[in-house]
Amino acid sequence: MNTQNKKERLIDSAATLFHRNGLMATSLADIAKHADIPIGNVYYYFKTKDDLALAAMLKRRQQFAAAYSLLSENIDDPRERLIEAVNYYAKIRNDYTKFGCPVGKIINDTDMEKDPIAQATALIFADFVAWAGEQFKQLGHSQDAQKMAISLMSGIQGATIMAKSFSQPQILADETLRLVEWLEGIPNKKITLGKAGIRTSA
Amino acid sequence: MNTQNKKERLIDSAATLFHRNGLMATSLADIAKHADIPIGNVYYYFKTKDDLALAAMLKRRQQFAAAYSLLSENIDDPRERLIEAVNYYAKIRNDYTKFGCPVGKIINDTDMEKDPIAQATALIFADFVAWAGEQFKQLGHSQDAQKMAISLMSGIQGATIMAKSFSQPQILADETLRLVEWLEGIPNKKITLGKAGIRTSA
Amino acid sequence: MNTQNKKERLIDSAATLFHRNGLMATSLADIAKHADIPIGNVYYYFKTKDDLALAAMLKRRQQFAAAYSLLSENIDDPRERLIEAVNYYAKIRNDYTKFGCPVGKIINDTDMEKDPIAQATALIFADFVAWAGEQFKQLGHSQDAQKMAISLMSGIQGATIMAKSFSQPQILADETLRLVEWLEGIPNKKITLGKAGIRTSA
Amino acid sequence: MNTQNKKERLIDSAATLFHRNGLMATSLADIAKHADIPIGNVYYYFKTKDDLALAAMLKRRQQFAAAYSLLSENIDDPRERLIEAVNYYAKIRNDYTKFGCPVGKIINDTDMEKDPIAQATALIFADFVAWAGEQFKQLGHSQDAQKMAISLMSGIQGATIMAKSFSQPQILADETLRLVEWLEGIPNKKITLGKAGIRTSA
DNA sequence: AATGAATGAGATTTCATTCAT
DNA sequence: GATGAATGAAATCTCATTCAT
Numbered sequence: 001m002n003t004q005n006k007k008e009r010l011i012d013s014a015a016t017l018f019h020r021n022g023l024m025a026t027s028l029a030d031i032a033k034h035a036d037i038p039i040g041n042v043y044y045y046f047k048t049k050d051d052l053a054l055a056a057m058l059k060r061r062q063q064f065a066a067a068y069s070l071l072s073e074n075i076d077d078p079r080e081r082l083i084e085a086v087n088y089y090a091k092i093r094n095d096y097t098k099f100g101c102p103v104g105k106i107i108n109d110t111d112m113e114k115d116p117i118a119q120a121t122a123l124i125f126a127d128f129v130a131w132a133g134e135q136f137k138q139l140g141h142s143q144d145a146q147k148m149a150i151s152l153m154s155g156i157q158g159a160t161i162m163a164k165s166f167s168q169p170q171i172l173a174d175e176t177l178r179l180v181e182w183l184e185g186i187p188n189k190k191i192t193l194g195k196a197g198i199r200t201s202a
Numbered sequence: 203m204n205t206q207n208k209k210e211r212l213i214d215s216a217a218t219l220f221h222r223n224g225l226m227a228t229s230l231a232d233i234a235k236h237a238d239i240p241i242g243n244v245y246y247y248f249k250t251k252d253d254l255a256l257a258a259m260l261k262r263r264q265q266f267a268a269a270y271s272l273l274s275e276n277i278d279d280p281r282e283r284l285i286e287a288v289n290y291y292a293k294i295r296n297d298y299t300k301f302g303c304p305v306g307k308i309i310n311d312t313d314m315e316k317d318p319i320a321q322a323t324a325l326i327f328a329d330f331v332a333w334a335g336e337q338f339k340q341l342g343h344s345q346d347a348q349k350m351a352i353s354l355m356s357g358i359q360g361a362t363i364m365a366k367s368f369s370q371p372q373i374l375a376d377e378t379l380r381l382v383e384w385l386e387g388i389p390n391k392k393i394t395l396g397k398a399g400i401r402t403s404a
Numbered sequence: 405m406n407t408q409n410k411k412e413r414l415i416d417s418a419a420t421l422f423h424r425n426g427l428m429a430t431s432l433a434d435i436a437k438h439a440d441i442p443i444g445n446v447y448y449y450f451k452t453k454d455d456l457a458l459a460a461m462l463k464r465r466q467q468f469a470a471a472y473s474l475l476s477e478n479i480d481d482p483r484e485r486l487i488e489a490v491n492y493y494a495k496i497r498n499d500y501t502k503f504g505c506p507v508g509k510i511i512n513d514t515d516m517e518k519d520p521i522a523q524a525t526a527l528i529f530a531d532f533v534a535w536a537g538e539q540f541k542q543l544g545h546s547q548d549a550q551k552m553a554i555s556l557m558s559g560i561q562g563a564t565i566m567a568k569s570f571s572q573p574q575i576l577a578d579e580t581l582r583l584v585e586w587l588e589g590i591p592n593k594k595i596t597l598g599k600a601g602i603r604t605s606a
Numbered sequence: 607m608n609t610q611n612k613k614e615r616l617i618d619s620a621a622t623l624f625h626r627n628g629l630m631a632t633s634l635a636d637i638a639k640h641a642d643i644p645i646g647n648v649y650y651y652f653k654t655k656d657d658l659a660l661a662a663m664l665k666r667r668q669q670f671a672a673a674y675s676l677l678s679e680n681i682d683d684p685r686e687r688l689i690e691a692v693n694y695y696a697k698i699r700n701d702y703t704k705f706g707c708p709v710g711k712i713i714n715d716t717d718m719e720k721d722p723i724a725q726a727t728a729l730i731f732a733d734f735v736a737w738a739g740e741q742f743k744q745l746g747h748s749q750d751a752q753k754m755a756i757s758l759m760s761g762i763q764g765a766t767i768m769a770k771s772f773s774q775p776q777i778l779a780d781e782t783l784r785l786v787e788w789l790e791g792i793p794n795k796k797i798t799l800g801k802a803g804i805r806t807s808a
Numbered sequence: 809a810a811t812g813a814a815t816g817a818g819a820t821t822t823c824a825t826t827c828a829t
Numbered sequence: 830g831a832t833g834a835a836t837g838a839a840a841t842c843t844c845a846t847t848c849a850t
Contacts, residue, residue: 006813006814021313022226022310022311024224024226024227024311025226025311027839027840027841028840028841028842029839029840029841037814038814038815038816039815039816039841040814040815040816040817040842040843040844041813041814041815043841043842043843043844044812044813044814044815045813047842048841048842049840049841049842098314100309100310100311104310104363105310105311107302107363107366107367108302108306108307108310108311108363108366109224109226109227109302109307109310109311111223112300112366112367112369113369121367122367122368125364125367125368126367126368147376150364150368150373150376150377151376151377151380153360153364154357154360154361154363154364154373154377155356155357155360156360157359157360157363157364158355158356158357158358158359158360158361158363159356159360161306161309161310161356161359161360161363162327162352162355162356162359164309164310164314165309165314165323165324165327165328166324166327166328166352167314167315171352171356174349174352174353175352175353175356178353229822229823229824230823230824230825231822231823231824239831240831240832240833241824241825241832241833242826242827242831242832242833242834243830243831243832245824245825245826246830246831246832249825250824250825251823251824251825425717426630426714426715428628428630428631428715429630429715431843431844431845432844432845432846433843433844433845441810442810442811442812443811443812443845443846444810444811444812444813444847444848445809445810445811447845447846447847448809448810448811451846452845452846453844453845453846502718504713504714504715508714508767509714509715511706511767511770511771512628512706512710512711512714512715512767512770513628513630513631513706513711513714513715515627516704516770516771516773517773525771526771526772529768529771529772530771530772551780554768554772554777554780554781555780555781555784557764557768558761558764558765558767558768558777558781559760559761559764560764561763561764561767561768562759562760562761562762562763562764562765562767563760563764565710565713565714565760565763565764565767566731566756566759566760566763568713568714568718569713569718569727569728569731569732570728570731570732570756571718571719575756575760578753578756578757579756579757579760582757612834612835633818633819633820634819634820634821635818635819635820643835644835644836644837645820645836645837646821646822646823646835646836646837646838647834647835647836649820649821649822649823650833650834650835650836651834653821654820654821655819655820655821
């Protein structure tokens with residue numbers, strides 16, 4: 001219990017500091033201090049810094065996956081699900097403006113070919129594309145579903161970088177609004193089977 | 203002259219390696235070796251690593267600025283200028299897919315508030331927004347010019363991250379195409395004053 | 405009983421790993437894992453790593469001593485006893501070629517003056533010299549018995565190192581054969597008193 | 607010059623301490639302190655501890671090779687050369703009794719298959735076997751030359767271990783004497799061509 | 809007796825920066 | 830201006846040992 005706490009604390013501290021300062025600029029000493037754990041003890045839980053980083057990214061992945069599941073469960077309309085997802089990034093715009101996206105940040109400064117952390121992090125985007133793609137399919141855009149999903153996350157990532165560069169959370173607000181409008185304008189080409197029953201598209 | 207050469211070589215090597223491997227993962231020794239200059243000599247030209255990084259980012263800024271000027275000089279239609287700018291990113295998509303955007307990369311893992319390098323780098327985006335904003339104004343979108351400019355670079359940055367994450371240059375090709383189509387669809391609301399003379403809008 | 409088992413397992417694992425990898429290159433964690441005993445529990449049985457090493461060397465000593473006793477019991481002729489002892493090293497030449505002699509290895513990289521482990525290990529050689537010396541005495545070489553015994557073990561140790569250095573078990577085979585021939589050529593200067601009664605030498 | 611001195615001092619200190627305390631028990635801090643060089647500076651000369659160890663073993667190899675050359679140059683009779691070589695070990699018996707053989711020591715506690723240091727060290731024995739083998743050939747023992755050379759070094763190595771184990775330099779004196787007697791007893795089966803002209807064997 | 813967790817000292821290594829010439 | 834060498838702070842990691850239960 002207490003132990004579980006420590007390991008979780010380590011992972012959380014790592015995730016937090018990696019987000020704030022980046023992978024390389026965050027030392028294990030920083031993480032240990034943030035988690036209030038003696039540095040020697042870190043190695044009881046994680047054999048290497050990379051292991052801890054992998055765990056941190058995995059946790060982020062799971063958190064995002066859980067969030068997507070929640071959206072799918074609680075919202076019937078796939079379009080609304082996507083809109084809600086986008087709105088999330090509008091809500092946390094201050095955080096992202098200060099520190100960037102915890103996922104995009106890692107993708108940006110790791111080597112996709114050689115670094116296992118990069119690959120583990122990329123899965124978070126892959127998950128999103130799979131989930132969002134599914135929503136687009138449900139809207140009848142089977143053909144373009146994946147491309148649209150990528151475009152959606154691309155919009156969020158780009159907006160995050162611009163917001164950070166200009167230190168203007170408003171940029172994220174503007175861009176996510178644009179994305180929402182885009183989503184709202186997408187025609188529903190298919191009769192969808194929502195949770196609550198049969199509906200007809202406009 | 204020779205000295206000037208050395209300094210330039212240092213700056214170029216720094217810019218190249220910062221792009222490839224990031225700010226922190228690139229050591230001064232790496233840069234010195236790449237530029238074929240003895241480490242000890244680096245400090246004759248730059249007081250600190252940060253100074254060299256600042257110079258590298260400044261040079262990038264100047265290169266981009268020169269490119270924008272060139273576009274403005276050589277292309278009459280502001281819309282075409284923007285399209286040409288976007289197409290540049292399509293052309294170098296392989297490089298950006300491997301290493302990310304040299305500007306966005308720095309923005310992502312530096313602290314906007316405290317780090318002078320971050321601020322110097324942000325100017326590159328600011329330049330773009332100023333330049334692209336001017337083009338949008340010339341298209342009669344005075345009101346939204348800046349927002350549109352930001353949106354444009356946002357699209358490029360986002361596409362770069364997604365392309366890198368999936369190791370698919372095609373993503374950059376797709377997204378830049380989307381941006382070009384968007385640019386083509388923007389109405390020209392104004393009588394534009396091209397280089398060659400007065401024109402009338404539709 | 406169970407406890408005894410655990411302690412024995414620890415000692416055996418320690419002896420095995422010390423032989424394979426040496427004293428310093430073997431961590432307590434390695435030993436505990438090999439013995440399938442939780443690390444924390446090791447310290448119930450042994451106060452320090454050195455204590456465990458001492459126990460491991462003591463066990464080796466006892467095993468060798470038992471083997472000498474067995475030879476003395478089962479073989480009447482002291483010369484044959486020595487030959488049999490030498491042949492043992494020929495039989496296990498592959499093991500010794502890979503890992504060296506478990507005794508010589510420790511002797512080699514410990515400080516005879518300060519390290520109790522070194523001293524405990526040296527007793528294994530002392531035992532051999534005492535036992536083999538006794539055989540030489542029984543062959544009537546009272547004067548040179550100890551020197552001959554040392555020479556015998558010296559031959560085995562040297563051959564082990566050379567075999568390991570060249571990764572050629574054959575070297576151990578050759579050298580032990582040479583030693584056997586030497587043993588066979590030693591004149592029996594004395595009427596020996598075997599187990600079964602009085603015998604005359606050839 | 608001064609630099610060369612430092613590098614040499616590092617190598618010499620490393621060789622000395624590796625001999626005294628073994629590879630693993632010697633820390634870079636120990637070596638740096640012994641050479642009176644700040645530890646950070648060690649890495650200017652050697653990228654890793656293994657690199658330094660390799661350099662130290664290489665220097666030993668060169669020293670031994672130089673010694674063999676000297677023997678070949680200064681002594682006409684190959685038998686005398688071998689005897690002189692063996693006598694060397696008698697002379698330094700106190701050192702070897704305390705610390706063991708610097709070569710055999712490394713061979714003993716490294717993994718011949720995986721460790722480059724082990725392989726580099728084995729070359730020292732290979733050199734000896736090549737050189738001593740040549741002497742045996744010149745004595746007309748072409749067939750057994752290599753085996754005899756190995757046997758010779760085997761005798762020295764074994765004696766060293768026994769001398770160290772019993773803390774008795776006399777053991778090394780005894781065994782080297784035995785080896786010398788063996789060498790003296792070897793028949794010269796060949797007409798040898800000495801430096802000074804043609805000679806006939808006894 | 810048993811055990812997972814905890815701890816700190818010390819090892820190797822990297823690197824921006826400084827020094828001496 | 831130029832340069833190889835020097836330096837120390839800090840990072841990652843290992844491990845014998847101890848603690849708490």
